[in-house]
Amino acid sequence: xxxxxxxxxxxxxxxxxxxxxxxxxxxxxxxxxxxxxxxxxxxxxxxxxxxxxxxxxxxxxxxxxxxxxxxxxxxxxxxxxxxxxxxxxxxxxxxxxxxxxxxxxxxxxxxxxxxxxxxxxxxxxxxxxxxxxxxxxxxxxxxxxxxxxxxxxxxxxxxxxxxxxxxxxxxxxxxxxxx
Numbered sequence: 001x002x003x004x005x006x007x008x009x010x011x012x013x014x015x016x017x018x019x020x021x022x023x024x025x026x027x028x029x030x031x032x033x034x035x036x037x038x039x040x041x042x043x044x045x046x047x048x049x050x051x052x053x054x055x056x057x058x059x060x061x062x063x064x065x066x067x068x069x070x071x072x073x074x075x076x077x078x079x080x081x082x083x084x085x086x087x088x089x090x091x092x093x094x095x096x097x098x099x100x101x102x103x104x105x106x107x108x109x110x111x112x113x114x115x116x117x118x119x120x121x122x123x124x125x126x127x128x129x130x131x132x133x134x135x136x137x138x139x140x141x142x143x144x145x146x147x148x149x150x151x152x153x154x155x156x157x158x159x160x161x162x163x164x165x166x167x168x169x170x171x172x173x174x175x176x177x178x179x
Contacts, residue, residue: 077120078163085169088113089158126160126171128153136160137171145176152176 091110094100100107126137132151140157153173160171 074163074166078166078168081117081120081122081161081163082168084113085161088117092159121164122168123162124159125162126153126156126158126173128156132173132175136167137173137175139175140172141174142177143174144179146179148176149178151178 091100091106091113094106095110100110130153132139132153137153137160139151141154142151143154145154152175153171154176155174157172157174158169161168
């Protein structure tokens with residue numbers, strides 16, 4: 001090479017792309033295509049939507065578990081109360097006949113059982129004179145009567161009980177029916 005070419009800036013003047021290539025700086029547009037970028041964005045969107053579905057599934061699962069837990073608790077309470085109803089009936093009959101003396105240990109036990117039932121929402125139904133409802137009452141005896149126009153409870157053998165809106169036991173009754 002001649003001396004002229006070394007000191008002469010003209011051969012490379014204005015060719016900045018070549019100079020930058022020599023220095024290792026890319027000047028040309030990126031080689032990554034538009035389709036590749038679009039595919040990456042689509043993949044991120046798909047992952048985000050999968051995450052949202054998983055989160056919604058988890059929320060639904062948690063809601064279902066809480067609902068089922070409440071139903072199972074209610075069923076367990078109902079079963080426990082159902083087991084005590086025969087003793088509760090006996091104490092109710094004793095109170096009705098005047099056999100439970102105020103202040104006696106049995107009267108105190110009966111009051112505690114009533115309070116426990118009230119705490120869980122236990123309600124008694126099926127009183128003498130009420131309208132007969134075949135879904136809530138078991139008719140043990142039917143007696144024709146001219147005094148009634150619709151089936152009416154004549155006497156209560158065993159009261160029925162509700163726990164909230166759920167029937168624990170239907171009332172066993174004698175019914176007056178129209179002649």
